[in-house]
Amino acid sequence: MELTLSILLGFMIIGAIFALHAKDLLSAIIAAGIVGYSLVICFLLLKAPDLAIVQIVVETITLIIMVAVILDSTREELKVKIDRRQIINISLALVFMLVLVFFFIQAISNLNPFGEHTLRMASAYVGETAAKTGSANLVTGILFDFRGYDTLGEATILFTAALGVLTILRIKGRK
Amino acid sequence: MSIIVKKVAQLIAGLIFLYGIYIIVHGHLTPGGGFAGGALIAGAYILVILANGSDAIKLKKEEVGSSLSESVSILVVLMMAVAGFFIGAKVFFNNYLPTGKMGELISAGAIPLYNIFIGIEVAAALLTIFLALIIYKEEIEE
Numbered sequence: 001m002e003l004t005l006s007i008l009l010g011f012m013i014i015g016a017i018f019a020l021h022a023k024d025l026l027s028a029i030i031a032a033g034i035v036g037y038s039l040v041i042c043f044l045l046l047k048a049p050d051l052a053i054v055q056i057v058v059e060t061i062t063l064i065i066m067v068a069v070i071l072d073s074t075r076e077e078l079k080v081k082i083d084r085r086q087i088i089n090i091s092l093a094l095v096f097m098l099v100l101v102f103f104f105i106q107a108i109s110n111l112n113p114f115g116e117h118t119l120r121m122a123s124a125y126v127g128e129t130a131a132k133t134g135s136a137n138l139v140t141g142i143l144f145d146f147r148g149y150d151t152l153g154e155a156t157i158l159f160t161a162a163l164g165v166l167t168i169l170r171i172k173g174r175k
Numbered sequence: 176m177s178i179i180v181k182k183v184a185q186l187i188a189g190l191i192f193l194y195g196i197y198i199i200v201h202g203h204l205t206p207g208g209g210f211a212g213g214a215l216i217a218g219a220y221i222l223v224i225l226a227n228g229s230d231a232i233k234l235k236k237e238e239v240g241s242s243l244s245e246s247v248s249i250l251v252v253l254m255m256a257v258a259g260f261f262i263g264a265k266v267f268f269n270n271y272l273p274t275g276k277m278g279e280l281i282s283a284g285a286i287p288l289y290n291i292f293i294g295i296e297v298a299a300a301l302l303t304i305f306l307a308l309i310i311y312k313e314e315i316e317e
Binding site: 152162 | 198202203204205206207208210211214215217218221225242245246249252253256270274275276277278282283284285286289290293296297299300301303304305307308309
């Protein structure tokens, strides 16, 4: 299974790099869709159907919205010239990337093997959720009972996103 | 859009809507829940609007219905969390309703109610964002 996941992750990286370098914005968006739909297959392989359903629906809707926006505006990318300030930015980003990779390798050498966990709360949740909440789907039982604040936060993020879009694109009071 | 696209969207959108409701209502029994079902319901609306245009289903320029239902449903979720504080143990999101028999449609206490209102909230929020990008377009060009 790790081989399949590695091939999928390779496809995702290729799609993301193509999305950055494509001349046409429409093909860039379709290449960005490769990342999302490969993630759906990864979730299914890792036995997380709840996440896979949410990811496939949200990915489709965001792709449709972005394609609608692209077809209404322009398909050409803005031309950016490389001057001295951008060279400084790029070199800073490279240095930061190297530092991040160094600490990531340090941290990853102390982790458990893939698929094994030692979290005490996780085993308590898996053992007692069904008896305490009466919910046959353990994920929903955890999300709406033990982790209620998480769910409220996610709903608030969506509410705030809609509020922000309405504020930026409002009709009245726009000068 | 051509007549084929319009007819297919007309036939499919109702099924997508019903499937979204099924995913929401069975959220505590099968994989899925409020988020997935709400996104499916928003997808059904978006399909109809993209196929027929905003004139066909009589959308006004300042659409208040979706943003109103979004605000009301997140308020209801907050009210239910606060109600758990006053009934029984003093914690938010207290599951105060009887849990019932596991595996039946009406069971698991307040979890199905949270699922339904989160589903309405997600559907209305995604639809609001889509409508804002589609309907307000003419104003920007002026």
